[in-house]
Amino acid sequence: MKRTMLAAVCHGSGQISLEERPIPQIQQPEDAIVKVTLSTICTSDLHILHGAVPRAVPHTVLGHEFVGEIVSVGSGVKHRKTGERVAANCITFCGDCWFCRQGFINNCAHGGWELGCRIDGCQAEYVRVPYADMGLTRIPDTVTDENALFLGDILSSGYFGAELAEIRPGDTVAVIGAGPVGLCAAMCAKLFGAGKIVLLDVDETRLQLGKQQGLATQIVNPAKEDASACIWALTNGRGADAVIEAAGGDGTFQLAWQIARPNAVVALVAMYEEAQSLPLHQMYGKNLIFKTGGVDAVHCDRLMELIACGRLNTDFLITHRAPLEEILEGYRVFANKLDGCIKWAVTPPVHHI
Known part of the structure; x- marks a missing residue:
């Protein structure tokens, strides 16, 4: 050598x-x-x-x-x-x-x-x-x-996010971020039995890739449409049963808890470069569970x-x-x-x- x-x-x-x-x-x-x-x-x-x-x-x-x-x-x-x-x-x-x-x-x-x-x-x-x-x-x-x-x-990270989200068969799962981890999270959400997987990103090319690969049943571009309204329409006004935040971008943490239904799990597997605000007064009564951390x-x-x-x-x-x-x-x-x-x-x- x-x-x-x-x-x-x-x-x-x-x-x-x-x-x-x-x-x-x-x-x-x-x-x-x-x-x-x-x-x-x-x-x-x-x-x-x-x-x-x-x-x-x-x-x-x-x-x-x-x-x-x-x-x-x-x-x-x-x-x-x-x-x-x-x-x-x-x-x-x-x-x-x-x-x-x-x-x-x-x-x-x-x-x-x-x-x-x-x-x-x-x-x-x-x-x-x-x-x-x-x-x-x-x-x-x-x-x-x-x-x-x-x-x-990234595959382990996606699996970790899906595991944290406590997905039950038939759940509607929202995955924020169609980057490598988000795409893996969507793939793993399907393994856990998700009924609908909604992939959200501002990059249209990545969204289309997720759709073409069969990783998402619905794609949403928050830069072009009201993401919350789309989620409400897909869930009869309840919100997503589970949210996996894999983007770590500007406003994505806020979007994650906003589109979650009451009593949902919000799994945060993104790495943030700036501090995030947890506005408890705005989410009071939603009874959300937040899970976050580096991939195990x-x-x-x-x-x-x-x-x-x-x-x-x-x-x-x-x-x-x-x-x-x-x-x-x-x-x-x-x-x-x-x-x-x-x-x-x-x-x-x-x-x-």
Whole structure:
């Protein structure tokens, strides 16, 4: 193995560069080193670039959403082995602390959001994965890298949102945001038995994509029509049985509780860059339940099985693909939603790996 690799490094204040970094080595017995075969750019990476993630450490290799092949493991790794194809969990967790034992892995006493945030991430040729037994899921031979790419982040986030929403068979579920997480949330809401899925976004292209993929029974563009009126019309004036807020945009939090029926669950899985107001005096009597937080991606094995049997497919989210050498262009296109970009997949560099 050569000693250096190409990597995308965040320097803070919106600065990112492509540079040579040492190839990571095993540091703890529970570590694995993974050769990255496919990764992607996430909106959370943009939040780091914008300084909206206080826990982020400057001069860190970005990225937490990837698949690859294990090239070495520490002495404490029991369930993963060299040569396995694996998909990564976006959360680093030990599996043994009080929070992990309750299933709250995002609050692991020894982990949390680490990769690409506090320790070097996957937008590189190789990545060190702590607690590899917990954070890596084996990819079956019948599942492609593309099929598995979003397993441990946006697909898990969408599933988390649908799970928080307490969807019952036949419910009308409103999903705010037709970005990658919102589209995954709509897909998972269907798994939970939603009768109607209403997808809301101001981007008409993304709304049409959700409709074409069969993820929404109804699409609503709040920039062109009264979103609340549309929801009332679809629900005989009651409001949505559950709302999943996956946009984190200007006014989307307010829209979420406004279109929810009384006694509904409002699941907030968006990452906000600004404080949100909870106007209790305006919602008094609606008896709403709000659930929010970072994704607890504890269902990766289950989601991989659903992918393998064809119940879930997120391949359509990959609209752009280019080698690591072009990732700076990827950030420009992805951040500005140019050329219909939903997800930019990063392949290995042409001349380095």
